[in-house]
Amino acid sequence: MWIDAAAVRELLDMAALIDVLATADRSRFAAPDRLHYEVAHGDLLAMPAASPSFLGMKIVTVFPGNSGTAIPTVQAAYQLFSAQTGELLATIDGTELTLWRTAAVAAVAALHLYRGTPEHILIVGTGALSPYLVSAFAASYPRSEIAIWGRRPGAGELVARASPRGVAALPDLEAAVRRADIICCATSSTAPLVLGSWLKKDAHLGLIGGYTPQMRETDSLAFRDALVVVDTSAAVTSAGELLAAIRDGYLREDEPITLKSLLSMEVGLRANAPRTLFKSVGSAENDLITAEYLWRCLPPYRN
Structure with a gap:
């Protein structure tokens, strides 16, 4: 079939x-x-x-x-x-x-890691995955404002216009990140786009675009004092962001927990972490x- x-x-x-x-x-x-x-x-x-x-x-x-x-x-x-x-x-x-799985997993991670209901959700990237992320976060947070930012001029506007739900296309990434409660990056960038210094203290950052040591959607500072969750333990040795954070001293190699472990834990895990970060490299x-x-x-x- x-x-x-x-x-x-x-x-x-x-x-x-x-x-x-x-x-x-x-x-x-x-x-x-x-x-x-x-x-x-x-x-x-x-x-x-x-x-x-x-x-x-x-x-x-x-x-x-x-x-x-x-x-x-x-x-x-x-x-x-x-x-x-x-x-x-x-x-x-x-x-x-893969598009459905990746977007849904990003939403699952946010639902279990972000405390409360976000006012502002930002999607970084305008590729094939972006409309699925809009759908996933709209289903998870129907009252939240969703915005999108893209590197290519006009790309964010195209995604926003095609969405059946109201989505704002924002031109200034730094301003958008500073405002957002949940940020989800879905790009193949090899240089950090979202900087840790821009993030709110209690923000949730999802990184679901990169999957090789050369790809980085955020810098090492984003990992400071963060609870880090990965979709698979292989991310620790294959994701550029994690490798850089370990090298720069912001993350220990044994510190990230898997999504599988997170979903089996009791409520309260997040209490001591001012920020949460989810890294996905793709899980069979x-x-x-x-x-x-x-x-x-x-x-x-x-x-």
């Missing part, structure tokens, strides 16, 4: 997916380290995962040179198998699946949780 991007969009509901990712029994899932190959013009990734019911494998290409063109920077295919028989159940548009576990949910949304599984 082929499940294309249009079918993924029709079947999935963002609010429901956020709840599924937040409440999944993660002890059921296993995911080895992903395979990462550097190729001539980008990267090739393989991300396997398993649960008692399903096996999943995502093949991803990331070609930063596609930015600003009609070809997505990130493209992927996802194959879902039966864990009982090994039968191939579906091949899913992995690019669309979250891919499989999303793919399982999508599979069960198909008509034969609806009750």
Whole structure:
């Protein structure tokens, strides 16, 4: 069975997916380290995962040179198998699946790390992921103001106009960050965009764009006195922001906790941290949780 991007969009509901990712029994899932190959013009990734019911494998290409063109920077295919028989159940548009998963996971992290209801949410980046982030944060915080900033002139306005929800396109990144309670960065930047000195004392910063040691969406100062959560422990050795913060003395290598650990902890974890930071490099576990949910949304599984 082929499940294309249009079918993924029709079947999935963002609010429901956020709840599924937040409440999944993660002890059921296993995911080895992903395979990462550097190729001539980008990267090739393989991300396997398993649960008692399903096996999943995502093949991803990331070609930063596609930015600003009609070809997505990130493209992927996802194959879902039966864990009982090994039968191939579906091949899913992995690019669309990744967009939904990444946005929903960013919202899950914010919901569990930011205390209270934010007045202002800022999305940094205007790529393919940005409208999904608008959807995820709108579903999580329906009364909050959402704004977007982009590096390319006019790009933020395009995303804002296309959004079914009111979104403001802001021209001044520093002013926007200083005002925001929650900031979520989704870029492939290799130089810090959001500076730690701009952040409110109790801000939540999500970094979901970079996934290599060369990519950095924020500087090391952002990590000072912050509770740091990662989507997978592999982020500590692969994310440019974390590597720089460790090198600069603002973070210990054993300090970040995983999202899986966060979701199993009791309320009160955040009490001693004036700021929280979530770093995502992509998790095969979250891919499989999303793919399982999508599979069960198909008509034969609806009750």
